Amino acid sequence: MRQRSWRQRLILAFYSFLVVLTILSGARPARAHAGTVEVLTFRGPVTPILVSYLERSIAQAQANGSQAVILQLDTPGGSTDLMQAVIQLLLKSDVPVVVYVSPSGAHAGSAGTLITFAAHVAAMAPGSSIGAASPVGEGGAELPDTIKSKLVNILTADAENLTKRRGDKAVEFARQAVEDARAATADEAKALGVIDFIARDLDDLLAQMNGFTVTVNGREQTFHTEAVQTNEVPLGLLEDLLNAVTNPSIAAILLTLGLNALLYELSSPGGYAAGVVGVIALLLAFYGLGALEANWVGLGFIILAFALFILDIKAPTHGALTLGGVASFIVGAGILFNTPYTAVPWPAIITLALFTAAFFAFAVAKALSAQRRRPTTGAEALIGSRAEVRMALEPVGQVFLNGELWQAEIGDGRAPVGAYVEVTGRQGMRLLVRRSA
The missing domain is CATH 2.40.50.140 (Nucleic acid-binding proteins)
Known part of the structure; x- marks a missing residue:
């Protein structure tokens, strides 16, 4: 290990001083600052972006002395590893974290269910839903019995621990959400004690939170939100970009664009621009596919489709291989995006398949025309x-x-x-x- 510089030692001493102040302040009951609440908005699968976004926002809330962090959440779920990372952030936070499943029609599914359970305050908008937290395999496949049994037992224990403070009905719902994929509406969740509030919007939520007391790391904190100011915390530019590529339609577009650009670069080398664009598009697409837990078997069908497109330019099949490529592309994309958290974007897939087929059909026509054209040199x-x-x-x-x-x-x-x-x-x-x- 390398020696610490004097700057690193100074920073370490400063953080140690802050830790001491935090410990001393915890010796008496805490009262939340009445100034602001940090408001986050996250839509999409649970990805590393949510972890970094939440971690950064909690740190900002602590630095600002904010009353709470409110996470407006709409997610179909995500991997258990990322879910556990988010839950650990919530449990160790010194600032109360509110998970608000909104807007109307939003869903806290799968991993989002346990994240909502872990929040200090849980709320839902009318028309939203929560639950269906049964584990599934990659691409939505059914897990082997032994592995599924282990995961179900672990997740059930976690769900019960997180909802124990909410009563027996909430614990029973948590158990059924994991074991039987049970889901509930906002009204049902409120009746079961799974959530604390049903709120039409953020203002309604803040009004209901006024005077509400929560326990944060063993200390009681009471909200005073009658005159609180909200501080919107947006996703960073890179976070926003990476979160956008987890949209199945955008991931499909990037994948198709990347493959086409690389093929163009290989057929006309020397410019490098198409190759660079293709590599960047493919890397972003693979990130999105990884976050979506895509079924990678579908990628093989998509590669086969492009191979058929290329062969149709070389071989005298007059479009037969292109039709086979279209079919392979559609089937492969359907398999690729058949994930447990998102619907297959069929309109985007069919449009991209037809566009790619039209491009290669144009190339085939040009190749045939070149073969028939009278030579002009030699x-x-x-x-x-x-x-x-x-x-x-x-x-x-x-x-x-x-x-x-x-x-x-x-x-x-x-x-x-x-x-x-x-x-x-x-x-x-x-x-x-x-x-x-």
Whole structure:
């Protein structure tokens, strides 16, 4: 290990001083600051972006002395590892964290269910839902019995621990959400004690939270939100970009764009721009697919589709392989995006398949046209040209072609000076000709 610099020691001493102050302040009951609450908004699967977003916002709330962090959440779920990371952030936070499942129609599913359980305050908008937290395998596949049993037991124990403070009905719902994929509406969740409030919007939630007491790391904190100010905490530029690519439609577009760009670069090397764009698009697509827990078998079908598209340019199938490529692309994309947390984006997939097929069909047409086009350079370009006889062909003589005199040999008799002949071939520097009509 390298030695700490004086700057690192100073920073370490400063943080130690803050820790001491935090411990001393915890010796008496805490009262939340009445100034602000930090408001976060997250839509989409649980990804590393949510972990970093929440961690940064909690630190900001602690630095600002905010009353709470309110996470407006709409998620279909995510991996158990990321879920555990979020839950640990919530449990160790010194600032109360409120998870508000909103807007109407939002869902806290799968991992989102246990994240909501872990919050100091849980709230839902009317028309939202929570639950269906049964574990599934990659791509939504059913897990083997032994592995599924272990995961169900672990998640059930976690869910029970997180809801124990909410009563027996909440614990029973938590158990059924994991074991039987049970879900509940906002009204049902409130009746079971799973959540604390049903709020129409953020203002309604803050009004209901006023005077509400929670326990944070063993200390009671009472909210005073009658005149509180909200501080919107947006996703960072990079966080926003990476969160956007977890949208299945955007991931599909990036994947298709990346493959097309790389193929273009390989067919026309030297520019590098298409190759760079293709690599970046593919890396972003793979990040999104990884966050979505995509079924990677589908990627094989998509690669097969592009192979068929390319072969159709080379082989004289006149579009048959392109049709096979379209079918392979659609099937592969359907498998790829058949994840446990998102719906397959069929409109985007079909549109991309048709667009890619049209592009390669255009390439096939150009290739066929090039094969049929008369050569314009080399010896082949002379075949079919008409030349004037300058020295009688008996059968060997000279002809005038393209401003040059050529030695020529006629294969069907003789040709006098001034006659015209047609070039049929070439042997070295001698043209083979025949009488021209």
